[in-house]
Amino acid sequence: MNSSNLDADVLVVGGGLAGVRAAAKLKAGGASVLVLEARDRLGGRTYTRSLGGGAFDFGGQFIGPGQPRMYQLIQELGLKTFGTHVFGRRIIELRGKIRTYSGTIPPLGPITLLHLHRALARSGRWSKSIPTADPWNAMDASVLDGLTLEAWQRPPRKSGNVVHRLSDTVVRTIFGADPGEISTLHYLWFVASNGGLMPLVETKGGFQQDRIVGGAQQISERIAATLGRDAVVLNAAARAIRQDENGVTVESAAGTWRARRVIVSIPLAIAGRIAYQPYLPVARDQIHQRVAMGSTVKVFATYERAFWRERGLSGEAVGTSGAISVTFDNTTHDGAVPCLLGFVAGRPARIFGTIPKEQRRAQILDELACLFGAAARKPVHYEEMDWGGERYSGGCPIGNFAPGTLSTFGDALRTPVGRIHWAGTESARQCTGYMEGAVESGDRAAAEVVAAL
Amino acid sequence: MNSSNLDADVLVVGGGLAGVRAAAKLKAGGASVLVLEARDRLGGRTYTRSLGGGAFDFGGQFIGPGQPRMYQLIQELGLKTFGTHVFGRRIIELRGKIRTYSGTIPPLGPITLLHLHRALARSGRWSKSIPTADPWNAMDASVLDGLTLEAWQRPPRKSGNVVHRLSDTVVRTIFGADPGEISTLHYLWFVASNGGLMPLVETKGGFQQDRIVGGAQQISERIAATLGRDAVVLNAAARAIRQDENGVTVESAAGTWRARRVIVSIPLAIAGRIAYQPYLPVARDQIHQRVAMGSTVKVFATYERAFWRERGLSGEAVGTSGAISVTFDNTTHDGAVPCLLGFVAGRPARIFGTIPKEQRRAQILDELACLFGAAARKPVHYEEMDWGGERYSGGCPIGNFAPGTLSTFGDALRTPVGRIHWAGTESARQCTGYMEGAVESGDRAAAEVVAAL
Numbered sequence: 001m002n003s004s005n006l007d008a009d010v011l012v013v014g015g016g017l018a019g020v021r022a023a024a025k026l027k028a029g030g031a032s033v034l035v036l037e038a039r040d041r042l043g044g045r046t047y048t049r050s051l052g053g054g055a056f057d058f059g060g061q062f063i064g065p066g067q068p069r070m071y072q073l074i075q076e077l078g079l080k081t082f083g084t085h086v087f088g089r090r091i092i093e094l095r096g097k098i099r100t101y102s103g104t105i106p107p108l109g110p111i112t113l114l115h116l117h118r119a120l121a122r123s124g125r126w127s128k129s130i131p132t133a134d135p136w137n138a139m140d141a142s143v144l145d146g147l148t149l150e151a152w153q154r155p156p157r158k159s160g161n162v163v164h165r166l167s168d169t170v171v172r173t174i175f176g177a178d179p180g181e182i183s184t185l186h187y188l189w190f191v192a193s194n195g196g197l198m199p200l201v202e203t204k205g206g207f208q209q210d211r212i213v214g215g216a217q218q219i220s221e222r223i224a225a226t227l228g229r230d231a232v233v234l235n236a237a238a239r240a241i242r243q244d245e246n247g248v249t250v251e252s253a254a255g256t257w258r259a260r261r262v263i264v265s266i267p268l269a270i271a272g273r274i275a276y277q278p279y280l281p282v283a284r285d286q287i288h289q290r291v292a293m294g295s296t297v298k299v300f301a302t303y304e305r306a307f308w309r310e311r312g313l314s315g316e317a318v319g320t321s322g323a324i325s326v327t328f329d330n331t332t333h334d335g336a337v338p339c340l341l342g343f344v345a346g347r348p349a350r351i352f353g354t355i356p357k358e359q360r361r362a363q364i365l366d367e368l369a370c371l372f373g374a375a376a377r378k379p380v381h382y383e384e385m386d387w388g389g390e391r392y393s394g395g396c397p398i399g400n401f402a403p404g405t406l407s408t409f410g411d412a413l414r415t416p417v418g419r420i421h422w423a424g425t426e427s428a429r430q431c432t433g434y435m436e437g438a439v440e441s442g443d444r445a446a447a448e449v450v451a452a453l
Numbered sequence: 454m455n456s457s458n459l460d461a462d463v464l465v466v467g468g469g470l471a472g473v474r475a476a477a478k479l480k481a482g483g484a485s486v487l488v489l490e491a492r493d494r495l496g497g498r499t500y501t502r503s504l505g506g507g508a509f510d511f512g513g514q515f516i517g518p519g520q521p522r523m524y525q526l527i528q529e530l531g532l533k534t535f536g537t538h539v540f541g542r543r544i545i546e547l548r549g550k551i552r553t554y555s556g557t558i559p560p561l562g563p564i565t566l567l568h569l570h571r572a573l574a575r576s577g578r579w580s581k582s583i584p585t586a587d588p589w590n591a592m593d594a595s596v597l598d599g600l601t602l603e604a605w606q607r608p609p610r611k612s613g614n615v616v617h618r619l620s621d622t623v624v625r626t627i628f629g630a631d632p633g634e635i636s637t638l639h640y641l642w643f644v645a646s647n648g649g650l651m652p653l654v655e656t657k658g659g660f661q662q663d664r665i666v667g668g669a670q671q672i673s674e675r676i677a678a679t680l681g682r683d684a685v686v687l688n689a690a691a692r693a694i695r696q697d698e699n700g701v702t703v704e705s706a707a708g709t710w711r712a713r714r715v716i717v718s719i720p721l722a723i724a725g726r727i728a729y730q731p732y733l734p735v736a737r738d739q740i741h742q743r744v745a746m747g748s749t750v751k752v753f754a755t756y757e758r759a760f761w762r763e764r765g766l767s768g769e770a771v772g773t774s775g776a777i778s779v780t781f782d783n784t785t786h787d788g789a790v791p792c793l794l795g796f797v798a799g800r801p802a803r804i805f806g807t808i809p810k811e812q813r814r815a816q817i818l819d820e821l822a823c824l825f826g827a828a829a830r831k832p833v834h835y836e837e838m839d840w841g842g843e844r845y846s847g848g849c850p851i852g853n854f855a856p857g858t859l860s861t862f863g864d865a866l867r868t869p870v871g872r873i874h875w876a877g878t879e880s881a882r883q884c885t886g887y888m889e890g891a892v893e894s895g896d897r898a899a900a901e902v903v904a905a906l
Contacts, residue, residue, distance in 0.1 A: 146633020148856050151604035180599020181857030239692065239728075269742045273726045275692075275844075282748070282806050282841035282848075289722045289847060292742035292855065295735070350861060353735050388735035391728075394742060395735075402745065402855035403601050404634030408803055 016044020048215025176294020293395025469497020501668025629747020746848025
């Protein structure tokens with residue numbers, strides 16, 4: 001190849017965590033690299049904004065034990081973590097009734113706890129049989145993939161059944177989708193990939209344990225800063241990717257670039273919106289058609305004082321009747337900006353997104369007041385982030401493989417197509433769906449490209 | 454609005470049947486219209502090619518009673534229909550064993566027939582409760598939508614169970630997808646929308662009864678011919694649709710056009726690949742992410758003589774063990790070019806598409822020889838059409854709503870977004886999935902626009 005015609009050895013489409021990580025690894029491997037980012041900012045599904053003087057993560061924000069790459073990366077970048085606030089009693093709301101408790105076992109009847117334990121144990125047991133790198137090779141892959149999680153969780157649920165309500169809440173928060181939308185194979189793979197259900201749901205000791213001082217978006221920004229001048233082009237949404245025998249050309253909103261190889265590191269549903277020349281193999285195109293992004297709205301209310309702490313509450317709550325699924329104490333590391341964070345996810349997020357803004361605010365503050373007391377009605381700031389409205393993410397937190405997709409087309413998830421390689425947390429072999437998985441996928445894609453150059 | 458800046462009153466994105474029909478209705482309603490077609494041909498999922506001197510439909514080809522718009526349209530356009538050849542014995546292949554029969558009841562044991570009858574009756578009964586225009590308002594919509602057809606068809610299937618093998622074959626052929634991928638609500642809606650299961654599976658008296666002399670693509674071409682000079686632009690794939698208070702602009706591969714309104718008449722998955730400004734409402738964007746196109750390969754073998762007829766066979770066969778799900782006698786209307794047509798659909802189509810071309814040909818001819826005799830191994834012409842490789846269709850025959858989609862986002866299927874209206878057979882209120890539904894949707898979208906202009 002005539003290198004003089006190339007803008008870089010490698011182009012990276014997407015300046016989220018996976019993309020910039022891949023770029024950094026490529027640079028370390030001796031390749032020249034150019035990151036093309038659609039937005040006017042880096043970070044993808046991490047996005048830090050200022051609210052009342054504090055930095056808050058409107059996208060991904062938590063890390064925890066079992067995510068070693070993230071802790072190492074944060075340390076390397078000179079960033080600091082702090083623990084999510086967990087001191088005080090937790091709240092569980094069922095059928096409108098609020099109960100508080102300490103420890104990890106919610107105040108439910110013994111029968112309910114038994115059913116809950118059984119459901120958790122069943123997920124744990126089944127997930128152990130799913131290979132985390134290639135779940136499509138699981139023994140019962142096509143059977144599990146042909147059932148929604150809703151169907152797998154039966155015997156038939158009674159409406160209002162406490163275990164199912166809690167399970168819906170958990171699934172919505174993690175996947176941004178309801179159990180009736182999610183492939184059981186995807187669910188079990190996700191659980192397996194992340195070391196079980198407990199990391200997914202727990203704060204202390206789980207994946208919600210720590211936050212990043214100053215916000216998670218800094219990780220992508222600081223990695224990008226190591227790439228050197230002019231290595232990132234913002235506002236450069238990729239429109240077309242053309243391959244020929246000599247290289248690959250990416251046509252974007254900000255111009256056209258050419259390289260030996262390209263890493264596409266954006267959500268699968270969004271990757272499908274690029275025009276590929278030649279057209280993609282059927283399996284790859286189908287996977288772009290079949291992994292819809294979840295529906296998640298993050299809501300933030302900041303306050304003069306962390307009044308819930310004064311009442312002995314941790315700020316953690318699980319809700320099963322309202323829009324909010326889960327809340328956290330989201331106060332800044334220095335305590336300067338007290339904040340409650342709520343997740344509206346899955347079906348409730350879709351309804352929530354269609355009601356007028358003023359009504360949404362009132363509803364959220366009502367729900368927070370029911371959980372934490374009347375003081376919740378008087379925030380200093382109230383903000384929402386509906387990821388469904390984000391053109392370059394298509395939703396959050398993750399893409400969910402529709403039933404029948406992973407067992408049939410999963411192999412296409414990481415298989416390069418000529419000069420195109422694929423990254424992004426949905427393609428991770430460990431910790432899929434999390435920042436940790438994004439990093440893992442970036443490393444893997446970069447290694448593929450380095451080997452191929 | 455200053456009309457002098459407009460290229461037409463209405464732009465139609467997509468010159469398939471729904472699009473050109475909408476254009477014709479708009480013209481009849483007094484509006485000026487411009488059809489932008491991505492391909493170098495009209496017709497979308499209808500596509501007629503010459504093979505050995507005969508015109509064969511590589512896309513949609515059948516019509517039948519219960520599709521009045523199609524018969525009327527064909528008559529208006531001066532086209533003719535002819536009956537699909539049905540004379541002779543049918544074949545059913547189970548576990549590699551070939552049986553022939555006449556009439557509509559296959560030679561299966563009484564228990565199997567009873568189970569088959571029960572399965573059909575259950576679908577029929579349940580489908581009656583689904584409103585064909587708004588299935589998301591069915592009483593049990595969210596429950597049915599949360600189950601794959603695979604789960605709904607249980608009690609648990611035994612591998613090899615004859616009823617399930619036949620049911621898989623039927624579902625694959627109709628939807629291009631396996632029961633483990635399809636929402637039960639989508640399935641029942643589809644059945645309801647088309648007047649029951651029998652029209653879907655039957656030839657004489659059903660939707661496979663008639664073919665169009667010269668091919669189905671002529672319908673779109675002849676409608677387009679009535680639109681007047683310069684009313685169609687080919688090779689004009691829409692890349693972006695921008696709305697403002699004065700009109701709508703479509704940016705395409707062939708240029709940029711402006712109008713008062715636009716009808717987008719392409720498959721949902723493909724419509725999602727257009728860049729919309731402003732960004733679409735969440736529900737509409739989600740529906741673009743969640744309706745993957747089916748996997749269907751049509752295979753054609755033409756022969757010197759219709760040797761199967763000489764053996765008393767109709768050419769119709771149902772296969773459950775090989776790549777081919779269903780075959781038809783696809784001889785031209787005048788008998789000049791004898792032809793067998795096979796459908797490879799759902800999972801078998803995905804495997805089939807990845808094996809080398811020569812091997813595919815050998816496999817299909819082997820299967821045809823098993824069904825119809827050794828003479829099938831010596832075709833004059835052999836051709837395939839894998840719709841999964843079609844950039845502007847994304848698959849065939851239809852888009853399948855992933856579980857949880859229709860009940861949640863169905864309402865967005867036809868709801869205009871500002872100046873954008875939506876057509877296409879997936880949005881039809883009757884006969885969704887068929888050419889009849891495409892026409893119905895074109896009429897509906899045109900009426901919306903005429904009312905809005």
